[in-house]
Amino acid sequence: MNTSTSQNLFEKAQHYIPGGVNSPVRAFRAVGGTPIFIKSAKGAYVYDEDGNEYIELINSWGPMILGHANELIQQAVSDAIQHSFSFGAPTRKEVEMAELIVSMVPSIEKVRMVNSGTEATMSAIRVARGFTGRDKIIKFEGCYHGHGDSFLIAAGSGAATFGTPDSPGVTKGVAHDTLTAPFNDLAAVQQLVDANKEQIAALILEPVVGNMGCVLPAEGFLAGLRRICDEEGTVLILDEVMTGFRLAKGGAQERFGITPDLTTLGKIIGGGMPVGAYGGRAEIMNWVSPAGPVYQAGTLSGNPIAMAAGLTMLNYLNEHPEVYSQLENSGNKLVTGFKNSQEKLGLNYTLNHIGSMYTLFFTDQPVTDLSSAKSSDLVLFGKYFHAMLNRGIYMGPSQFEAMFLSTALTDDHLNKIIQANEDSLKEIQSL
Numbered sequence: 001m002n003t004s005t006s007q008n009l010f011e012k013a014q015h016y017i018p019g020g021v022n023s024p025v026r027a028f029r030a031v032g033g034t035p036i037f038i039k040s041a042k043g044a045y046v047y048d049e050d051g052n053e054y055i056e057l058i059n060s061w062g063p064m065i066l067g068h069a070n071e072l073i074q075q076a077v078s079d080a081i082q083h084s085f086s087f088g089a090p091t092r093k094e095v096e097m098a099e100l101i102v103s104m105v106p107s108i109e110k111v112r113m114v115n116s117g118t119e120a121t122m123s124a125i126r127v128a129r130g131f132t133g134r135d136k137i138i139k140f141e142g143c144y145h146g147h148g149d150s151f152l153i154a155a156g157s158g159a160a161t162f163g164t165p166d167s168p169g170v171t172k173g174v175a176h177d178t179l180t181a182p183f184n185d186l187a188a189v190q191q192l193v194d195a196n197k198e199q200i201a202a203l204i205l206e207p208v209v210g211n212m213g214c215v216l217p218a219e220g221f222l223a224g225l226r227r228i229c230d231e232e233g234t235v236l237i238l239d240e241v242m243t244g245f246r247l248a249k250g251g252a253q254e255r256f257g258i259t260p261d262l263t264t265l266g267k268i269i270g271g272g273m274p275v276g277a278y279g280g281r282a283e284i285m286n287w288v289s290p291a292g293p294v295y296q297a298g299t300l301s302g303n304p305i306a307m308a309a310g311l312t313m314l315n316y317l318n319e320h321p322e323v324y325s326q327l328e329n330s331g332n333k334l335v336t337g338f339k340n341s342q343e344k345l346g347l348n349y350t351l352n353h354i355g356s357m358y359t360l361f362f363t364d365q366p367v368t369d370l371s372s373a374k375s376s377d378l379v380l381f382g383k384y385f386h387a388m389l390n391r392g393i394y395m396g397p398s399q400f401e402a403m404f405l406s407t408a409l410t411d412d413h414l415n416k417i418i419q420a421n422e423d424s425l426k427e428i429q430s431l
């Protein structure tokens with residue numbers, strides 16, 4: 001495979017951009033080699049600068065749930081740009097957007113649009129702190145909630161990959177207010193709460209984790225957290241930036257039957273444009289300025305082009321429940337195929353999966369939290385990643401990421417991924 005144009009671009013990029021990329025994991029540091037530079041994408045495929053074609057399993061880290069360059073969204077954006085790009089003033093579309101989000105996610109009574117998942121989580125803990133009058137928060141090791149200072153403590157995704165969970169630049173004062181527990185460990189949460197009575201403003205988590213690879217909540221874990229938060233007057237925040245509108249129309253909270261106080265959203269909600277949102281109980285959201293005293297603002301928040309894309313995406317998902325059955329079927333088919341291959345090859349790697357998210361961990365231990373995720377053989381993962389890339393499958397370049405399926409994947413694509421997986425596993429084991 002010729003990737004010389006990508007290599008040249010990456011060399012140049014490193015002169016002008018830190019590490020040559022605008023978000024760390026894109027640099028392929030965890031797997032070695034040169035990142036491929038993407039030129040275009042359509043449906044289930046991305047194309048790089050050298051003209052190579054790949055089947056998509058990243059899908060922009062989640063947003064492209066309907067595949068790339070969806071015609072409805074293209075049309076909506078193209079219509080919207082006729083009326084200028086930004087007003088910094090209220091618009092009809094953002095009202096429609098808020099109304100639609102509230103109807104799709106019943107725990108959300110009021111919602112504020114922002115520009116990224118990072119902004120959504122930063123704002124959600126600020127309002128939780130304002131509302132409770134408390135300072136501390138609890139997060140889980142390996143969960144990633146964007147790059148706000150409070151969350152760069154035992155964080156997942158790029159932070160886990162790079163082994164710098166406590167980033168320089170995050171002050172001790174901020175770190176002091178973030179308490180961490182292992183995912184799926186209710187007893188550890190209870191201990192933290194008991195040791196910090198009436199001091200915990202919020203507990204935040206990815207209800208299904210994508211950022212240490214795909215990790216599911218154990219039976220009773222989410223309900224246990226809800227109970228602890230109720231007992232302690234702590235605001236329960238579900239970070240559904242990845243899972244929102246993906247695991248069900250109403251997100252992981254619908255799928256697992258758990259009602260949070262606040263929810264953070266991103267990715268799919270913008271249809272590929274830079275959008276995030278946070279929302280929840282009106283009693284809490286009414287603390288947000290100008291309704292209340294907790295300040296949060298944004299020049300481009302509710303941007304009309306982003307709203308046009310996001311609203312079209314959400315309307316489509318709202319009106320087409322078959323999207324979710326298709327994604328379930330695709331996920332099940334893929335995982336069944338992977339399992340069959342492993343059986344054939346006498347391998348027993350852990351495959352975590354729910355709906356249209358999965359991670360193949362190069363360990364035979366069950367993966368239920370960050371430390372078990374870290375038992376994976378990262379060198380082997382790197383080899384597997386490149387073996388898949390060489391076979392035209394574009395995966396997240398780190399063991400600590402989830403893959404995201406789109407509705408653009410046909411049976412034929414899924415069969416190709418299954419075959420590539422089997423051949424790649426054979427190649428890296430020299431079986």
Ligand code: PMP
Pocket residue numbers: 061116117118119121144145146147157206210211239240241242266267276
């Ligand atoms: N929360 C979760 C669960 C995420 O997966 C991410 C990004 N991958 C974020 C927050 C941050 O979102 P953004 O990158 O849009 O700032």
